[in-house]
Amino acid sequence: MRAARLITLLLLLQSRPSMTAGELARRLEVSERTVARDVQALSEAGVPVYADRGRFGGYRLVGGYRTRLTGLGRTEAEALFLSGVPSALREMGLADVASAARLKVSAALLPELRDAPVSAAQRFHLDAPAWWRETEPPPLLPALAEAVWDDRRVNARYARRCEHLPRQSGPAARPCCEVERELDPYGLVLKAGVWYVAARADGGAQHRVYRADRFTAVTVGEERFERAGDFDLAAFWDEHAERFARSILRDRVELRLTPAGTRRLPHVTDPAAAREALASAGPPDAEGRLTITLPVENLDVAHEQLLALGPEAEVLGPPELRARFARAAAGMAALYA
Numbered sequence: 001m002r003a004a005r006l007i008t009l010l011l012l013l014q015s016r017p018s019m020t021a022g023e024l025a026r027r028l029e030v031s032e033r034t035v036a037r038d039v040q041a042l043s044e045a046g047v048p049v050y051a052d053r054g055r056f057g058g059y060r061l062v063g064g065y066r067t068r069l070t071g072l073g074r075t076e077a078e079a080l081f082l083s084g085v086p087s088a089l090r091e092m093g094l095a096d097v098a099s100a101a102r103l104k105v106s107a108a109l110l111p112e113l114r115d116a117p118v119s120a121a122q123r124f125h126l127d128a129p130a131w132w133r134e135t136e137p138p139p140l141l142p143a144l145a146e147a148v149w150d151d152r153r154v155n156a157r158y159a160r161r162c163e164h165l166p167r168q169s170g171p172a173a174r175p176c177c178e179v180e181r182e183l184d185p186y187g188l189v190l191k192a193g194v195w196y197v198a199a200r201a202d203g204g205a206q207h208r209v210y211r212a213d214r215f216t217a218v219t220v221g222e223e224r225f226e227r228a229g230d231f232d233l234a235a236f237w238d239e240h241a242e243r244f245a246r247s248i249l250r251d252r253v254e255l256r257l258t259p260a261g262t263r264r265l266p267h268v269t270d271p272a273a274a275r276e277a278l279a280s281a282g283p284p285d286a287e288g289r290l291t292i293t294l295p296v297e298n299l300d301v302a303h304e305q306l307l308a309l310g311p312e313a314e315v316l317g318p319p320e321l322r323a324r325f326a327r328a329a330a331g332m333a334a335l336y337a
Contacts, residue, residue: 005030006038006041006042008028009035009039009042010042010047010049012027018058018059019059020057020059021035021036021058021059039051039059047061047065048062048065136213138195140212140215141212143218143220144188145188146220147220148185148188151225151226153182153183153223153225154182154183154218155180155181155182155183155218156180156183156215156218156219157180157215158181158215159214159215160214178216181201182201182202183201184227185197186200186207186227186233187233188212191241194211196209196210197209198240200225207236209244245273249270249273249296250298251297251302252293253293253299253306253317254315254317255293255294255306255313256289256290256291257289257291257312258289258313259284259288260312264308264309264312265294268306268308273296274294276295277294280292280293299318299320302321307325307328
């Protein structure tokens, strides 16, 4: 414990011209008296560290001193590539590892470049979760992340939707069947605040996607699986996301759009489906209105989405959806009469 703290103290001093006892105590989460003892231990070990007294004093290293303790471990190096997503690191339990890696990199940089991490952090930040959505990190995510990093096989219980029940959508939808799986977890994906696991199940060759918040139990075993060398997580996810987006668009809606509705349609419904529907439409009528057939998830979702277009979209079919819009329009007219 103390050895790790002494190394961290040394790297902190190497990454900055000078640090006060209070600053070091806060970074190391110890008392200033402990900092003084640790500095004394470094000095006795031959590290040229000394203290400047006075208002602008602090601990510093003799100019030009460099330590070779800056080598990154594998876990630190991998975590460093995720350092732009601090919330993801916290949820996976890698925040401390990434902090140590950043410190080592800062210590290894030339003096004129040591402010680069701070400069970048002041200018760029990735906020992964979607707007108006409170997300709770899946409780079993750290265990899944550990298995992904170490290529370890896991035994898991997973709650999924029962195929014999009607499909639900919206916040009320919940999985209802629990299954046991032996998984080879290849990767983690954070999409709009939701974590997914790409894995092979029960020794199969096909990769599948599981929502991390639906795991009810995860046991990380000692056995390591052999990772397929040609697996590309980014390419796999892009293909899966496109296939999933198309698979849920099961219904069709016929619309007549004004020019304004044509421009706004990709902003209120699935953009790819909207673009394809507009591209396959015939010529506009004499009033500039375009008639299209739009793929939608279901009629309930279509009703919620297309209401945002107001008078810029007329639903022509199916009849039950047109009737819902007629009732909504009548209710709005009565409200504002």
